[in-house]
Amino acid sequence: MFRGKNYKESAKLVDKANLYDPMEAFGLVITASKAKFDETVELHVRLGVDSRHADQQVRGAIVLPHGTGKVRKVLVFCKEERFQEALDAGADFVGAQDMVDRIQKENFFDYDVVVATPDMMGVVGRLGKILGPKGLMPTPKAGTVTPNIAQAVKEIKAGKIEYRLDKTNIIHCPIGKVSFGPEKLNDNFVALINAIIKAKPAAAKGQYIRSCVTASTMGPGVKINQAKLV
Secondary structure (H helix, E strand, O other): OOOOHHHHHHHOOOOOOOOEOHHHHHHHHHHOOOOOOOOEEEEEEEEOOOOOOHHHOOEEEEEOOOOOOOOOOEEEEOOHHHHHHHHHHOOOEEEOHHHHHHHHHHOOOOOOEEEEOHHHHHHHHHHHHHHHHHOOOOOOOOOOEOOOHHHHHHHHHHOEEEEEEOOOOEEEEEEEEHHHHHHHHHHHHHHHHHHHHHOOOOOOOOOOEEEEEEEEOOOOOEEEOHHHOO
């Protein structure tokens, strides 16, 4: 794989064989960030579970203490009498059947999160094959199917993120921006990792957190000492 000059310079700062304490790891990620934009800092957590089994799924949502640094656009599906409530809470787009038609006919995807009231899921369900593969389908587990749309929208705008296991048993999540500094990144990291630990399935056996790596958008991965997390 071709690596640019900046990446190679940054990679020299990181000892790949070392497991760093979280604060030290985030300090390194910030030092190694060479891009001309405010890079997103991501967390990648490999778990000792098997995502092929329903009883070993790990999924949930959490409001990060300092948000993610990104303003996320929210689409709300609800009945017309609740449109204004959703807009007042900060929703960017609100609709019902008209929005379903727009997504199906115009490939409308200018949003990051979809929220729906339970009474709209019969309508939204028709979009499963379109929204599902993009990770946009609302679900009760993520708190995006709820009668309390105002609270859901406000939490998303405040930095609520969804975490879920992928097919390789890894959770990938943004935890902030390089400009946050080590302390805020660590606060967000602690909140997320505690949520993942609390979500441990009863069926999970052996070591739960296998590895934990943080990196900026363009920077090298820094391994966090997972033994100190559990």
